[in-house]
Amino acid sequence: MAKSSKTPPDISTLTKPKAKIELMRLSLEMEAHNARYYQDDAPTISDAAYDALRKRVEAIEAKFPDLVKSDSPTQTVGAAPARGFAKIQHAVPMLSLGNAFSDEEVTEFVERIQRFLKLDEIPALVAEPKIDGLSLSLRYENGELIHAATRGDGFTGEDVTANVRTIKDIPNTLKGKHVPAACELRGEVYMLKSDFLALNKKQEEAGDTVFANPRNSAAGSLRQKDVSITASRPLKFFAYAWGEMSDYPMAEPTQHAMIAWLHKAGFTVNPEITLCKSVDEALAFYRRIGEGRAKLGYDIDGVVYKVDRIDWQARLGFAGRAPRWAIAHKFAAEQATTILEKIDIQVGRTGALTPVARLTPVTVGGVVVSNATLHNADYIKGIGNDGQPLRDGVDIREGDTVIVQRAGDVIPQVVNVVLDKRPSAAKPYAFPDKCPVCGSHATRENDEVVTRCTGALVCPAQAVEKLKHFVSRLAFDIDGLGDKQIQEFYDEGIIMHPVDIFTLAKRDERSSKKLRDREGYGEVSVRNLFAAIDERRKIELNRLIFALGIRHIGEGNAKLLARHYGSFAVFREAMLAAAVGLADEGNTSEAYQDLNNIGGVGEIVADAVVEFFAEQRNVKALDELLGEIEVLDVARAKTDTPVAGKTVVFTGSLTKFTRDEAKASAERLGAKVAGSVSKKTDYVVAGEDAGSKLTKARDLGVAVLTEDEWLALIGG
Numbered sequence: 012m013a014k015s016s017k018t019p020p021d022i023s024t025l026t027k028p029k030a031k032i033e034l035m036r037l038s039l040e041m042e043a044h045n046a047r048y049y050q051d052d053a054p055t056i057s058d059a060a061y062d063a064l065r066k067r068v069e070a071i072e073a074k075f076p077d078l079v080k081s082d083s084p085t086q087t088v089g090a091a092p093a094r095g096f097a098k099i100q101h102a103v104p105m106l107s108l109g110n111a112f113s114d115e116e117v118t119e120f121v122e123r124i125q126r127f128l129k130l131d132e133i134p135a136l137v138a139e140p141k142i143d144g145l146s147l148s149l150r151y152e153n154g155e156l157i158h159a160a161t162r163g164d165g166f167t168g169e170d171v172t173a174n175v176r177t178i179k180d181i182p183n184t185l186k187g188k189h190v191p192a193a194c195e196l197r198g199e200v201y202m203l204k205s206d207f208l209a210l211n212k213k214q215e216e217a218g219d220t221v222f223a224n225p226r227n228s229a230a231g232s233l234r235q236k237d238v239s240i241t242a243s244r245p246l247k248f249f250a251y252a253w254g255e256m257s258d259y260p261m262a263e264p265t266q267h268a269m270i271a272w273l274h275k276a277g278f279t280v281n282p283e284i285t286l287c288k289s290v291d292e293a294l295a296f297y298r299r300i301g302e303g304r305a306k307l308g309y310d311i312d313g314v315v316y317k318v319d320r321i322d323w324q325a326r327l328g329f330a331g332r333a334p335r336w337a338i339a340h341k342f343a344a345e346q347a348t349t350i351l352e353k354i355d356i357q358v359g360r361t362g363a364l365t366p367v368a369r370l371t372p373v374t375v376g377g378v379v380v381s382n383a384t385l386h387n388a389d390y391i392k393g394i395g396n397d398g399q400p401l402r403d404g405v406d407i408r409e410g411d412t413v414i415v416q417r418a419g420d421v422i423p424q425v426v427n428v429v430l431d432k433r434p435s436a437a438k439p440y441a442f443p444d445k446c447p448v449c450g451s452h453a454t455r456e457n458d459e460v461v462t463r464c465t466g467a468l469v470c471p472a473q474a475v476e477k478l479k480h481f482v483s484r485l486a487f488d489i490d491g492l493g494d495k496q497i498q499e500f501y502d503e504g505i506i507m508h509p510v511d512i513f514t515l516a517k518r519d520e521r522s523s524k525k526l527r528d529r530e531g532y533g534e535v536s537v538r539n540l541f542a543a544i545d546e547r548r549k550i551e552l553n554r555l556i557f558a559l560g561i562r563h564i565g566e567g568n569a570k571l572l573a574r575h576y577g578s579f580a581v582f583r584e585a586m587l588a589a590a591v592g593l594a595d596e597g598n599t600s601e602a603y604q605d606l607n608n609i610g611g612v613g614e615i616v617a618d619a620v621v622e623f624f625a626e627q628r629n630v631k632a633l634d635e636l637l638g639e640i641e642v643l644d645v646a647r648a649k650t651d652t653p654v655a656g657k658t659v660v661f662t663g664s665l666t667k668f669t670r671d672e673a674k675a676s677a678e679r680l681g682a683k684v685a686g687s688v689s690k691k692t693d694y695v696v697a698g699e700d701a702g703s704k705l706t707k708a709r710d711l712g713v714a715v716l717t718e719d720e721w722l723a724l725i726g727g
């Protein structure tokens with residue numbers, strides 16, 4: 012499961028400074044999503060979730076118009092071009108489209124146009140399927156294809172000319188008499204669903220990248236450094252727009268006449284494109300296309316309406332990133348029925364076990380889906396996050412006929428079961444109690460929906476994250492061994508477990524592939540790294556406990572545990588004893604009770620530590636680590652001294668001992684040293700020239716001791 016993030020602030024209560032920060036945060040988040048979508052062809056959030064982010068930015072900017080920056084996501088499109096391809100600047104920027112999700116929003120769009128142009132009549136609209144591919148701009152000079160560029164950030168795209176010359180739907184030379192001196196012709200590169208499936212099959216067999224959907228597959232196929240790869244991919248293209256036009260090939264240019272001209276010039280244009288004389292006609296087109304969507308052969312995610320008259324388009328112009336003369340009417344979430352063949356469990360980097368439905372492939376909203384998330388164990392059982400029944404409490408079983416939904420979603424979900432079709436042999440799904448990756452036992456905390464693997468130190472699914480945590484600042488804090496190095500060493504199999512860090516030097520000595528010969532390393536940096544590792548062979552108990560990466564054990568809890576147990580040996584022994592009691596309802600072992608009674612340690616923390624030690628594999632990994640390091644004992648708080656549990660304040664100039672010595676000895680004997688006097692103070696130890704603290708102690712009736720009296724009390 013994803014980490015739960017904080018709820019974003021309510022826009023109505025935002026002050027301007029807060030709004031500025033929130034806009035900055037949203038911009039960064041959207042930029043990252045843009046890069047994943049446009050550059051990596053690997054989005055991680057749904058289109059709907061992305062739209063929600065943009066709506067939020069729009070709402071904040073509407074409230075604080077002077078906070079709108081030129082680089083705001085509402086003013087820019089897409090992501091800057093990826094590295095590797097030359098850049099091409101578009102003569103006319105390639106902008107994006109505003110969205111409508113309801114009939115009303117389409118009506119409003121048309122009314123806005125009427126108001127803007129002061130029109131009484133309804134402007135004719137061209138309705139076009141909105142192809143879910145990637146847009147492309149083709150520059151022709153005197154009819155010859157000069158270059159081709161992806162959209163990029165809307166202003167500058169990637170030069171994909173050589174790749175584009177391999178696409179049959181795109182002419183190298185424009186046909187016909189009316190060829191403008193210079194023009195940028197635009198449209199969508201896409202892949203047929205059937206071609207996408209066949210390509211993926213081939214890729215899978217060859218062990219190559221498998222694409223998530225036809226759009227990613229088209230984008231990945233176009234943006235190949237090796238043009239012969241692009242040539243081997245079945246890419247298609249629909250022309251539907253243009254940028255610069257030195258002159259129009261007709262006297263009274265309209266959208267529909269331009270589509271006809273593009274066709275004559277040698278392009279493939281979408282045969283569904285329809286000229287509509289009313290909003291009703293446009294909406295009827297939307298419904299007709301929506302219903303026939305699965306049969307189209309390619310993915311679409313809505314319909315685009317464009318004002319037909321080009322002179323009106325020009326007058327309407329643009330608002331921010333989108334034209335006033337066009338809008339995208341998006342389709343709602345799509346559902347489909349299929350068979351759930353099998354439930355698999357995936358283990359995430361934090362150890363969360365996520366059930367995944369393996370489905371008989373089905374087209375959902377034009378996209379082929381063969382996997383869908385089942386969220387967690389409760390979801391399968393028919394229990395919602397709030398504990399209430401889901402789907403009337405119907406559980407999900409292997410063999411069930413299920414309804415799958417995809418809302419432009421990256422991850423489709425199973426939303427319902429067709430109970431009538433349940434095979435009589437279908438059995439309730441037994442959620443595993445072992446991690447399918449490492450075999451450690453998997454548990455669920457009381458109020459949590461997520462089942463987690465307990466093999467913190469041993470599970471390969473979690474290893475990298477745990478290792479990064481292990482070397483982090485509050486844990487082993489090893490100079491020169493950060494996230495980046497850990498990732499590299501892990502990927503190369505050099506550091507797989509914590510103990511490997513401490514055997515690195517020894518292994519390197521024997522190895523023929525020396526660290527010092529690695530890129531970015533040298534004799535000195537390797538020597539420094541080994542020295543930094545050696546320096547950490549002696550480690551404080553609290554740091555070690557924190558480093559283990561046990562759930563709920565942050566720095567504070569690690570200190571509480573370290574202080575309580577004092578030494579690693581005692582801690583280990585106690586935890587193993589407590590783990591034995593784990594099987595009993597309510598764990599009655601003395602060791603567990605003792606752990607649970609440590610001030611500040613609650614049941615959740617106690618259970619997490621005990622679960623860790625109940626996993627033999629963790630204990631084994633820990634013991635191996637202990638063979639390489641030495642854990643320093645904690646000077647333990649005593650309970651059987653005359654000052655144990657008392658609060659002491661030292662004041663004035665001390666002559667028999669320094670302030671630090673006084674503090675250390677008091678703490679060693681179980682006393683708490685405070686900086687100011689209050690009713691809770693038990694003793695004030697006053698040296699010479701004690702001032703206000705002494706006065707306050709007298710006022711409050713707190714016992715005041717001289718240095719000698721203090722020494723006598725603690726036994727010298």
Ligand code: IVH
Binds near residue numbers: 107143146337339
């Ligand atoms: S017109 C200035 N027409 O949708 C308007 N775009 O969300 C230019 N798209 O970047 C776009 N089919 O990649 C237009 N028939 C169509 C389209 C279409 C797909 C894509 C295009 C654009 C995106 C905007």
